[in-house]
Amino acid sequence: MPRCREPVLSQVLTVAQMRAAEEDLIAAGSTVDALMQLAGRGAGEWVRRIAGGGSVTVLCGPGNNGGDGWVIAEYLREHGNAVQVVQAREPVTDAARNAKALYRGAVVSAGSVTAGDVFVDCLFGSGLTRALPDDLLALLCDLAALHRHRIAIDLPSGIESDSGAALNEGLPEWSLTVALGAWKHAHFAMPACSKMGAVRLVDIGVAALPGAARVLAKPKLEAPAADAHKYRRGMLGIVAGEMPGAALLAATAALRAGAGYVKLAAQAAPLVVPPELVVTGDAAGMLADARTSALLVGPGLGRSDEASRLLAAALHAGRPTVVDADALVLLRPAMLSGAQCILTPHEGEMSALERAFGLSGAGLRRDRALALAEVSGAVVVLKGPDTLIAAPGGETVLAPRASSWLSVAGTGDVLAGAIASRLATHCQDLEQALRAAEEGLWLHGEAARLCGPAFTAGELAHAVQAALKACHGGGYEGTS
Numbered sequence: 001m002p003r004c005r006e007p008v009l010s011q012v013l014t015v016a017q018m019r020a021a022e023e024d025l026i027a028a029g030s031t032v033d034a035l036m037q038l039a040g041r042g043a044g045e046w047v048r049r050i051a052g053g054g055s056v057t058v059l060c061g062p063g064n065n066g067g068d069g070w071v072i073a074e075y076l077r078e079h080g081n082a083v084q085v086v087q088a089r090e091p092v093t094d095a096a097r098n099a100k101a102l103y104r105g106a107v108v109s110a111g112s113v114t115a116g117d118v119f120v121d122c123l124f125g126s127g128l129t130r131a132l133p134d135d136l137l138a139l140l141c142d143l144a145a146l147h148r149h150r151i152a153i154d155l156p157s158g159i160e161s162d163s164g165a166a167l168n169e170g171l172p173e174w175s176l177t178v179a180l181g182a183w184k185h186a187h188f189a190m191p192a193c194s195k196m197g198a199v200r201l202v203d204i205g206v207a208a209l210p211g212a213a214r215v216l217a218k219p220k221l222e223a224p225a226a227d228a229h230k231y232r233r234g235m236l237g238i239v240a241g242e243m244p245g246a247a248l249l250a251a252t253a254a255l256r257a258g259a260g261y262v263k264l265a266a267q268a269a270p271l272v273v274p275p276e277l278v279v280t281g282d283a284a285g286m287l288a289d290a291r292t293s294a295l296l297v298g299p300g301l302g303r304s305d306e307a308s309r310l311l312a313a314a315l316h317a318g319r320p321t322v323v324d325a326d327a328l329v330l331l332r333p334a335m336l337s338g339a340q341c342i343l344t345p346h347e348g349e350m351s352a353l354e355r356a357f358g359l360s361g362a363g364l365r366r367d368r369a370l371a372l373a374e375v376s377g378a379v380v381v382l383k384g385p386d387t388l389i390a391a392p393g394g395e396t397v398l399a400p401r402a403s404s405w406l407s408v409a410g411t412g413d414v415l416a417g418a419i420a421s422r423l424a425t426h427c428q429d430l431e432q433a434l435r436a437a438e439e440g441l442w443l444h445g446e447a448a449r450l451c452g453p454a455f456t457a458g459e460l461a462h463a464v465q466a467a468l469k470a471c472h473g474g475g476y477e478g479t480s
């Protein structure tokens with residue numbers, strides 16, 4: 001019985017899930033050949049846009065990625081581009097053989113290719129299971145070097161789809177990678193994603209697959225209710241420690257990410273405190289205040305016994321809590337009181353947490369983050385150039401590549417502040433904690449984009465407000 005379901009473009013699939021999606025489409029009445037035409041012509045259109053009227057060389061491998069290459073080549077030939085195909089291997093699938101039979105242009109030997117405008121890599125896609133043999137690696141690199149623009153179809157050859165690992169050294173870099181049917185994990189995982197150039201997706205009608213990861217999306221935020229007041233909008237309590245500057249950065253971002261009230265509990269107040277930030281020396285009072293809707297602990301906390309005591313007290317308060325920085329190193333399973341937490345480790349802090357929670361630390365980043373989420377009951381934001389979010393129950397959200405200018409001191413504090421502010425705004429259950437983590441992460445990435453090059457963490461924290469504005473469409477005044 002044909003099934004007809006809405007295509008979903010935000011999901012990120014494993015190779016096994018992509019095969020299941022293909023089977024679903026075939027069960028709904030499509031064929032492998034029809035899907036290859038759809039994918040190849042869609043990708044061909046991206047190639048055509050880059051090439052303009054220029055010349056195009058397509059390298060075709062043995063599998064269905066090679067089949068896409070034959071479709072792309074024919075599409076470009078039909079549109080008047082000068083096209084040549086280099087066949088690295090004979091097609092081994094029926095669909096690839098059929099696609100080749102439909103191509104009416106030139107097939108040339110690798111040695112006869114001269115410099116050209118666009119090179120299209122259809123050597124291997126998601127079916128790659130081992131490193132490229134030397135002859136194919138050399139062919140790929142030589143052809144890539146001869147062309148001004150390089151476009152990888154579905155995945156750059158030499159990349160493992162599920163992990164993003166490079167199976168060979170010395171692989172070329174790409175100006176554009178065109179994913180087919182659905183995003184694959186490699187499109188969001190290091191090192192692969194850093195070599196792909198811009199990434200685009202061709203829709204072939206793939207519907208939602210249960211358990212699929214999804215791409216971090218721009219949040220849709222609402223203005224405060226007409227009768228809102230500062231407490232109802234959410235009061236965030238930040239527990240500062242030895243270095244109040246880091247907590248101040250978090251507070252600066254939090255003030256701009258939606259919370260109605262941000263309070264900083266610090267033994268020693270930061271040297272410069274903005275007037276809108278309330279600083280108290282009474283951490284216990286802040287933790288006991290029923291109006292405190294969420295907490296942030298960790299930025300600048302230090303790792304002393306006193307810091308550990310503050311962390312335990314914050315977690316004991318039973319409020320939804322963002323646990324960041326030093327607090328992640330001090331965290332022990334027994335400290336988690338059942339309140340909803342968001343943990344925001346970078347790689348080093350992740351290793352410390354894995355030791356504390358008795359996890360092996362082996363495997364892919366998303367599996368490690370999911371394992372920590374499962375054992376801790378917390379939402380985990382695993383930071384890095386390929387940041388991802390994992391929630392207990394298995395939901396995974398992958399962030400698109402963000403500005404590499406974020407690699408400066410203090411940006412983690414800004415992220416923690418933005419997430420905590422969103423958590424204070426709506427924080428009652430796991431689903432909302434996941435939502436807060438997504439919103440904060442998106443605001444952080446967008447703020448970085450708006451800042452451009454060489455920003456400071458303080459400038460990033462201020463730019464969170466402009467990022468937030470972008471999430472409100474035309475209605476951010478709360479009057480529409």
Ligand SMILES: NC(=O)C1=CN([C@@H]2O[C@H](COP(=O)(O)OP(=O)(O)OC[C@H]3O[C@@H](n4cnc5c(N)ncnc54)[C@H](O)[C@@H]3O)[C@@H](O)[C@H]2O)[C@@H](O)CC1
Binds near residue numbers: 018064126133204
């Ligand atoms: N699944 C789908 O729904 C669709 C898939 N399409 C294309 O199909 C591709 C996947 O096709 P395939 O599964 O045929 O995979 P590939 O085209 O990536 O190639 C797999 C073939 O290469 C061989 N191989 C793997 N690693 C090798 C190595 N290191 N050296 C030499 N040979 C190696 C395998 O034994 C197999 O014969 C996708 O990337 C995409 O381009 C598209 O046509 C659109 C639809």
Ligand SMILES: [K+]
Binds near residue numbers: 122123124125152155
């Ligand atoms: K490819």
